[in-house]
Amino acid sequence: MxxxxxxxxxxxxxxxxxxxxxxxxxxPEAAEEVPAQPLVAADGTIIPVAVGGDNLALPIAGDGGVxxxxxxxxxxxxxxxxxxxxxxxxxxxxxxxxxxxxxxTGGRIDDLHLLEYNVELGDDNNKVTxxxxxxxxxxxxxxxxxxxxxxxxxxxVPGANTVWQLESGDVLTETTPVTLIWDNGKGLxxxxxISVDENYMFDIHQxxxxxxDTDISLAPYGLIARHGEPQTTGFYLLHEGVVRAHDxxxxxxxxxxxxxxDVVPGDGPVDIIExxxxxxxxxTDKYWMTTLIPQAGQSFRxxxxxxxxxxxxxxxxxxxxxxxxxxxxxxxxxxxFAGAKVVNIIKAYQTDRNIGNLVDAVDWGxxxxxxxxxxxxxxxxxxxxxxxxxxxxxxTLTVKLVLFPLAYKSAVSMAKMKKLAPEMAKIxxxxxxxxxxxxxxxxxxxxxxxxxxxxxxxxxIVQIPIFxxxxxxxxxxxxxxxxxxxxxxxxxxAPDSSSWINLFGLLPYDVSWAPSLISIGIFPLLMGxxxxxxxKLNPAPTDKTQAMIFAWMPWVFMFxxxxxxxGLVIYWVxxxxxxxxxxxxxxxxxxxxxxxxxxxxxxxxxxxKAD
Numbered sequence: 001m002x003x004x005x006x007x008x009x010x011x012x013x014x015x016x017x018x019x020x021x022x023x024x025x026x027x028p029e030a031a032e033e034v035p036a037q038p039l040v041a042a043d044g045t046i047i048p049v050a051v052g053g054d055n056l057a058l059p060i061a062g063d064g065g066v067x068x069x070x071x072x073x074x075x076x077x078x079x080x081x082x083x084x085x086x087x088x089x090x091x092x093x094x095x096x097x098x099x100x101x102x103x104x105t106g107g108r109i110d111d112l113h114l115l116e117y118n119v120e121l122g123d124d125n126n127k128v129t130x131x132x133x134x135x136x137x138x139x140x141x142x143x144x145x146x147x148x149x150x151x152x153x154x155x156x157v158p159g160a161n162t163v164w165q166l167e168s169g170d171v172l173t174e175t176t177p178v179t180l181i182w183d184n185g186k187g188l189x190x191x192x193x194i195s196v197d198e199n200y201m202f203d204i205h206q207x208x209x210x211x212x213d214t215d216i217s218l219a220p221y222g223l224i225a226r227h228g229e230p231q232t233t234g235f236y237l238l239h240e241g242v243v244r245a246h247d248x249x250x251x252x253x254x255x256x257x258x259x260x261x262d263v264v265p266g267d268g269p270v271d272i273i274e275x276x277x278x279x280x281x282x283x284t285d286k287y288w289m290t291t292l293i294p295q296a297g298q299s300f301r302x303x304x305x306x307x308x309x310x311x312x313x314x315x316x317x318x319x320x321x322x323x324x325x326x327x328x329x330x331x332x333x334x335x336x337f338a339g340a341k342v343v344n345i346i347k348a349y350q351t352d353r354n355i356g357n358l359v360d361a362v363d364w365g366x367x368x369x370x371x372x373x374x375x376x377x378x379x380x381x382x383x384x385x386x387x388x389x390x391x392x393x394x395x396t397l398t399v400k401l402v403l404f405p406l407a408y409k410s411a412v413s414m415a416k417m418k419k420l421a422p423e424m425a426k427i428x429x430x431x432x433x434x435x436x437x438x439x440x441x442x443x444x445x446x447x448x449x450x451x452x453x454x455x456x457x458x459x460x461i462v463q464i465p466i467f468x469x470x471x472x473x474x475x476x477x478x479x480x481x482x483x484x485x486x487x488x489x490x491x492x493x494a495p496d497s498s499s500w501i502n503l504f505g506l507l508p509y510d511v512s513w514a515p516s517l518i519s520i521g522i523f524p525l526l527m528g529x530x531x532x533x534x535x536k537l538n539p540a541p542t543d544k545t546q547a548m549i550f551a552w553m554p555w556v557f558m559f560x561x562x563x564x565x566x567g568l569v570i571y572w573v574x575x576x577x578x579x580x581x582x583x584x585x586x587x588x589x590x591x592x593x594x595x596x597x598x599x600x601x602x603x604x605x606x607x608x609k610a611d
Contacts, residue, residue, distance in 0.1 A: 110141030139227040187212025200339025244281035245357040258306035278356040293335040296354040370469035389485030411586035492567030496521025520562035528558030530576035
């Protein structure tokens with residue numbers, strides 16, 4: 001690899017670093033809030049809407065301008081979670097993986113804990129909370145219902161604050177569903193049956209029985225609401241926000257983009273997609289997800305919506321109006337996934353229930369064709385070794401073995417270039433300051449010795465997306481969360497807890513006061529050392545500026561990545577170590593004897609001389 005190629009790769013790496021730092025220091029400005037517009041009926045009159053009321057008249061795109069009453073979530077008063085839960089009658093949820101309750105006010109699923117996941121490592125009394133009631137500090141819940149298609153019937157359908165009755169069932173479990181009922185007193189009886197399986201899938205069966213002598217048109221819907229922008233990791237590798245599938249396509253929407261949606265009168269900033277046969281919509285976090293799922297083959301409107309007045313982010317599935325004839329009953333079935341993004345569980349739902357692209361709710365990235373098989377390989381290795389840290393090392397080793405032909409070609413090319421170093425020095429000495437003559441003589445030497453200087457770089461470029469995909473898998477996979485390795489590494493998704501400040505635990509001093517940027521642990525230090533050792537396979541560049549940049553790079557990366565999840569750092573240590581061994585052995589096989597320790601000593605001497 002010649003100096004120009006080295007400069008190109010270095011410039012690329014440094015440019016990416018500058019962009020990342022810029023995004024951290026200067027994040028995009030929040031969009032200006034757009035006030036919601038009044039709802040205008042077909043005859044041009046404005047339909048009045050009371051703020052804080054139970055239902056709100058909203059249009060459904062494509063239905064000829066018909067006004068539809070969806071829940072108005074109203075003004076919310078923040079209370080403690082315990083107080084909010086105590087203010088409404090509830091039906092308990094108890095399964096092997098879930099606990100929580102359903103509020104009879106609104107019939108909402110708004111209280112859900114994931115029993116297999118602790119908030120803090122080792123704290124079994126504090127489980128991850130996924131859903132919370134509307135009047136808590138972090139409201140996040142799911143609601144279903146029937147929307148009136150005319151303003152005349154707005155108050156005749158169940159709304160966000162309708163109090164339902166428990167018709168059957170006492171506790172929602174894997175084997176015992178519950179049914180809620182509400183009679184509007186005018187001949188319409190609404191029922192909502194809810195069941196849940198052994199994992200994270202709820203099934204909601206809704207029905208309307210029309211005991212009146214008048215036909216009525218109602219539009220079924222389901223929605224998930226989050227009040228206030230949720231706290232996210234804020235890392236460029238991961239999408240957190242709205243995720244939806246529509247007829248084979250996947251779309252991801254950031255929270256910051258939702259206020260910029262086009263304003264629909266009466267609906268505010270909203271983005272609507274017509275789904276013909278197969279789709280779903282919901283919110284995704286790093287490890288958790290809530291997703292509304294219609295039946296396979298069911299058309300619906302996939303809606304991502306932002307409500308300015310309440311600072312609420314919503315995802316809706318809205319269905320076409322259904323006529324409920326006098327004396328008849330209409331029904332509709334939908335589902336809700338609310339739980340951890342365990343790939344095997346999601347894959348099973350996708351296959352068994354014919355839910356298109358559900359596994360793509362996991363953020364596989366642009367190299368999904370690489371990250372998906374890598375995740376499968378990581379899970380397979382983990383199944384054999386039973387330790388996620390060892391699985392990471394095993395996956396890294398497997399990928400390096402698969403890429404060995406490319407690595408071999410690259411190392412052989414660099415070895416050939418190293419053999420030509422004495423001749424290159426002579427050319428440089430003869431040409432003096434004549435750069436054009438130096439380049440001409442250099443190319444002639446390459447041609448004579450049949451050496452392609454770019455041959456060492458091309459394999460490296462091919463490997464970049466592969467190792468980026470490997471890094472992506474380790475970053476997004478839930479199996480790394482709270483997974484132990486050995487010794488002091490009890491959570492591979494957390495930074496290395498050791499610190500050089502107290503000599504990695506040898507001194508009995510608390511170092512929690514130290515900024516994480518400098519209080520790096522053993523594995524970040526090993527990452528810097530292994531990266532530095534890789535550089536010492538070759539003498540330092542003759543250009544002083546370039547030599548200085550290369551000399552600092554391992555230690556800059558060591559501090560930059562020191563606060564990353566230790567599982568990711570273990571991957572870098574394993575990758576650097578394997579790469580060093582590969583390059584060393586290949587160079588030896590080509591007759592080049594890397595003087596690693598000589599290069600280290602030479603580097604120190606140059607530094608001392610410069611000082």
